[in-house]
Amino acid sequence: MDIQHFETLVVSALEDIKGTDIRVIDTTRLTSLFDRVIIATADSNRQTRALARHVADKAREAGLEVVGIEGEGGGGEWVLVDLGGIVVHVMQAAVRSYYNLEELWGAAPARPGRPGGLSAHAA
Numbered sequence: 001m002d003i004q005h006f007e008t009l010v011v012s013a014l015e016d017i018k019g020t021d022i023r024v025i026d027t028t029r030l031t032s033l034f035d036r037v038i039i040a041t042a043d044s045n046r047q048t049r050a051l052a053r054h055v056a057d058k059a060r061e062a063g064l065e066v067v068g069i070e071g072e073g074g075g076g077e078w079v080l081v082d083l084g085g086i087v088v089h090v091m092q093a094a095v096r097s098y099y100n101l102e103e104l105w106g107a108a109p110a111r112p113g114r115p116g117g118l119s120a121h122a123a
Contacts, residue, residue, distance in 0.1 A: 003035050003085055006064070010086055013058040014040045017051045019090065025105045036086045039101055041093050045076030051090045052079035059083050 007024060014022050019040035028035050042048040049072050056066045059081075067082040077095045081088040089101060 006083070006086055007036055007038070009058055009062055009064075010038050010055055010083070010088055013055045014038070014051055014088075014090075016058075017047065017054045018043075019047075019051050021096075023102060025102070027105060030105065034085055034087050037089065037101065037105055038086060039089045039091065039096065041096055042090055044092070048076045048079050048090050048092060052081050052088070055081050055083075055088050055090075 011022055011024065019042060021039075021041045023039045025037040025039070026035070027037055040051060042051050052069055052072065056069055059066055065084060067084050069079065069081050071077075071079040078089065078091045078099075081090070089096075091099070
């Protein structure tokens with residue numbers, strides 16, 4: 001599966017469970033460890049865990065490997081899903097604001113997860 005289809009699968013899975021403010025960051029020029037960081041906001045601990053599990057389930061259904069899931073047992077304010085080429089961060093709003101991952105990866109433009117379609121490379 002190419003990265004664009006992989007990215008679309010993840011964003012769709014997040015939208016299925018009402019993840020909000022989904023941002024896709026192309027990291028291909030910043031690291032060789034993964035190609036995308038996708039960040040989404042959840043309203044509660046329960047939704048954070050549900051979003052992460054749903055992303056992992058959809059990836060597995062598509063035949064992709066889930067490398068790991070971190071943070072499910074730690075209260076659910078921030079759950080990370082490592083899919084190899086894509087790292088997904090599902091965070092509650094206060095945690096997302098505090099850590100501001102978009103600024104951390106600021107050398108790569110962040111774009112909304114859906115409007116205008118998904119491209120393989122951020123502009």
